[in-house]
Amino acid sequence: MTAHARVVLLASFLLPATVFAQAIPDDIQEQAIALRDGAMQNSIAYDVVESLTMEVGPRSAGSAGDAAAIRWAVEKLQSLGFRNVHTDEVSVPHWDRGTLDVRITAPYPQSLVATSLGGSPGTPAEGIEAEVVRVESLAELRALSREQLEGRIAFVDHVMERFKTGAGYGVATRIRSCGHVVAAELGALATVIRSAGTSTHRVAHTGSMLKNNVPGTIPAVALANADADILTYAIQSGKPVTVRLHSSARDLPRALSANVVGEVPGKGELANEIVILGAHLDSWDLGTGAIDDGTGVAIVIAAAKMILESGESPRRTIRVVLFANEEFGLSGAKQYALDHANSIDQHVVGLEADFGPGAVWKFSSQVAEDALDIVAELHQLLEPIGIERGDNKSSGGADLGPLRRTGMPILGLSADGTEYFDYHHTADDTLDKVDRDDLNQNVAAYVTAAYVAANIERNFGRLTPNASEQTCAAEFD
Numbered sequence: 001m002t003a004h005a006r007v008v009l010l011a012s013f014l015l016p017a018t019v020f021a022q023a024i025p026d027d028i029q030e031q032a033i034a035l036r037d038g039a040m041q042n043s044i045a046y047d048v049v050e051s052l053t054m055e056v057g058p059r060s061a062g063s064a065g066d067a068a069a070i071r072w073a074v075e076k077l078q079s080l081g082f083r084n085v086h087t088d089e090v091s092v093p094h095w096d097r098g099t100l101d102v103r104i105t106a107p108y109p110q111s112l113v114a115t116s117l118g119g120s121p122g123t124p125a126e127g128i129e130a131e132v133v134r135v136e137s138l139a140e141l142r143a144l145s146r147e148q149l150e151g152r153i154a155f156v157d158h159v160m161e162r163f164k165t166g167a168g169y170g171v172a173t174r175i176r177s178c179g180h181v182v183a184a185e186l187g188a189l190a191t192v193i194r195s196a197g198t199s200t201h202r203v204a205h206t207g208s209m210l211k212n213n214v215p216g217t218i219p220a221v222a223l224a225n226a227d228a229d230i231l232t233y234a235i236q237s238g239k240p241v242t243v244r245l246h247s248s249a250r251d252l253p254r255a256l257s258a259n260v261v262g263e264v265p266g267k268g269e270l271a272n273e274i275v276i277l278g279a280h281l282d283s284w285d286l287g288t289g290a291i292d293d294g295t296g297v298a299i300v301i302a303a304a305k306m307i308l309e310s311g312e313s314p315r316r317t318i319r320v321v322l323f324a325n326e327e328f329g330l331s332g333a334k335q336y337a338l339d340h341a342n343s344i345d346q347h348v349v350g351l352e353a354d355f356g357p358g359a360v361w362k363f364s365s366q367v368a369e370d371a372l373d374i375v376a377e378l379h380q381l382l383e384p385i386g387i388e389r390g391d392n393k394s395s396g397g398a399d400l401g402p403l404r405r406t407g408m409p410i411l412g413l414s415a416d417g418t419e420y421f422d423y424h425h426t427a428d429d430t431l432d433k434v435d436r437d438d439l440n441q442n443v444a445a446y447v448t449a450a451y452v453a454a455n456i457e458r459n460f461g462r463l464t465p466n467a468s469e470q471t472c473a474a475e476f477d
């Protein structure tokens with residue numbers, strides 16, 4: 001042995017093994033790249049979203065469309081060759097939006113494009129007609145006195161900002177879900193909000209007004225952005241402005257829905273560990289639920305199907321879960337966590353697709369610190385398809401929330417949300433908004449991440465369990 005060889009040998013003993021160890025072995029990398037590149041030429045995802053939106057269409061919780069979607073999903077997963085295809089019952093609230101008419105009655109008549117928020121009670125048959133009090137934020141609403149708002153209609157006119165990340169949606173949803181609580185507390189008869197959305201067309205964006213299933217107290221509607229401008233203009237004229245609302249929205253008895261599950265079974269000693277791919281099967285009722293969340297359903301099914309088709313069983317089981325009722329209270333996500341309370345630790349990592357069909361541009365995560373090297377190597381496989389590395393604070397998505405809060409790590413693939421909120425929760429959420437190439441790029445990203453997660457020796461550790469979601473109580477602090 002030469003002196004040089006001795007030094008090299010010595011060095012290899014002294015340096016920690018992790019400096020050299022590859023988290024994702026070459027053979028897994030090669031197969032992941034093959035799947036990734038194959039996804040770009042694949043038509044499964046588009047076929048799935050086309051079938052769901054054309055053959056089922058709108059599918060809000062508890063509706064006939066919801067039941068049809070469950071049947072559709074079971075048949076689709078079975079016909080694609082998934083194993084252990086089954087439904088897990090979920091009790092869901094069932095709300096019917098009925099009809100809605102909103103108009104300015106003074107100082108001049110003007111009909112407004114509006115939609116009821118999910119969970120809104122209806123108005124009395126004669127409607128509600130009252131003066132409008134306009135504010136621009138929840139803080140301004142909260143600062144009103146009872147004298148200023150009692151017997152009137154609160155108008156929260158917050159303009160949602162457009163961001164690639166969708167960052168403007170957080171504030172807007174807080175107004176949607178807590179505005180009516182604050183307004184009712186101050187004696188308002190109804191709440192009108194500017195839509196939590198960025199569309200410039202005369203379409204209004206619906207969405208749940210519930211927070212932690214607290215029932216809607218007073219009627220709440222969202223105006224199209226253009227119509228919020230019309231109402232603001234009227235108010236800025238300085239004369240008192242009155243609005244009349246007629247709504248037949250109502251709660252119906254709770255209904256049964258279901259989470260629909262299909263698997264690509266693992267093989268070997270890690271087979272009882274689960275990589276979960278989630279999306280939600282329900283949609284709002286105004287469009288056909290193409291981008292929210294037909295594309296998510298399509299992306300996770302297509303990614304798992306590609307691994308199924310590769311002919312080689314993954315080491316861990318890949319479980320596709322199509323969650324019931326995300327939109328109106330996360331019923332399916334909560335039920336899934338309850339149903340699997342004894343096997344939460346077997347869920348080694350989760351990926352969710354619920355941000356539309358825009359191309360994935362960022363890969364974030366929320367994994368244990370000592371698993372960050374795996375994520376870094378995985379990012380190397382995603383970078384060639386235009387994906388940058390994000391932070392280690394990914395929330396994953398709403399449906400994975402209950403599992404994440406109990407410690408399940410998250411791999412987060414962020415779709416470009418620049419245009420998502422032009423269509424989200426509106427009548428414009430239809431198939432024509434889906435670009436095949438962007439959809440396939442999503443499949444490429446998901447199949448790469450899922451394949452690696454299901455096959456590497458190590459896992460992503462566990463997260464520190466954290467508290468549950470916020471309530472509206474903070475608005476009264």
Ligand SMILES: [Zn+2]
Pocket residue numbers: 280292293326354
């Ligand atoms: Zn969604």
